[in-house]
Amino acid sequence: EVHLVESGGGLVQPGGSLRLSCAASGFTFSIYSVSWVRQAPGKGLEWVSYISNTGDTIYYADSVKGRLTISRDNAKSSVYLQLNSLRDEDTAVYYCARDRGHCDGGSCWRYFESWGQGTVVTVSS
Amino acid sequence: DIQMTQSPSTLSASVGDRVTITCRASQTISSWLAWYQQKPGKAPKLLIYKASTLESGVPSRFSGSGSGTEFTLTISSLQPDDFATYYCQQYNSYPYTFGQGTKLEIK
Numbered sequence: 001e002v003h004l005v006e007s008g009g010g011l012v013q014p015g016g017s018l019r020l021s022c023a024a025s026g027f028t029f030s031i032y033s034v035s036w037v038r039q040a041p042g043k044g045l046e047w048v049s050y051i052s053n054t055g056d057t058i059y060y061a062d063s064v065k066g067r068l069t070i071s072r073d074n075a076k077s078s079v080y081l082q083l084n085s086l087r088d089e090d091t092a093v094y095y096c097a098r099d100r101g102h103c104d105g106g107s108c109w110r111y112f113e114s115w116g117q118g119t120v121v122t123v124s125s
Numbered sequence: 126d127i128q129m130t131q132s133p134s135t136l137s138a139s140v141g142d143r144v145t146i147t148c149r150a151s152q153t154i155s156s157w158l159a160w161y162q163q164k165p166g167k168a169p170k171l172l173i174y175k176a177s178t179l180e181s182g183v184p185s186r187f188s189g190s191g192s193g194t195e196f197t198l199t200i201s202s203l204q205p206d207d208f209a210t211y212y213c214q215q216y217n218s219y220p221y222t223f224g225q226g227t228k229l230e231i232k
């Protein structure tokens with residue numbers, strides 16, 4: 001069974017940093033790409049970042065570009081999200097999700113197949 | 126960025142009703158659309174991908190249709206477990222974007 005467990009959330013002051021982790025189990029982690037999606041309190045879902053299975057391809061939402069860094073360690077079946085220069089508007093539940101999709105001629109289209117339970121990040125002074 | 130607009134934002138219905146949620150994209154996304162269900166305090170759950178393909182294990186009362194810019198999610202006969210918030214998501218191009226959500230409430 002696919003299992004994703006996020007950790008590392010907490011309360012941090014504006015301008016501070018956090019490192020979120022997503023530990024995977026139940027599947028061959030190294031062949032799957034992973035995304036982070038966040039949800040501010042009472043709000044909708046926002047895609048934040050993507051990392052390919054090898055870590056060679058990475059994307060970020062404009063709202064976090066330059067402040068967030070995604071990485072992965074396939075030996076540890078884990079993905080990480082380093083959050084820097086945090087702002088009030090980064091307060092959210094952060095979910096990691098295993099991607100699944102279709103690739104054709106170098107282009108890929110991926111959706112979020114399995115999700116973790118989320119970790120809460122609160123940015124407040 | 127591709128904007129996704131869902132309607133209605135809130136929908137009140139009764140057990141046994143047939144309901145439809147609409148999702149519109151600001152530009153064509155072919156059939157690269159997914160639907161998710163989210164219950165309070167829980168992670169989203171994938172229901173449908175590629176606009177109309179039912180995810181394994183999802184009840185057949187859920188169905189999706191559409192292509193291009195207009196899509197619908199239909200629940201043929203509402204069950205008590207279906208009262209939740211539903212999101213559409215385009216995966217035609219990054220940044221992937223979601224609709225604002227449709228909260229399905231018990232009438």
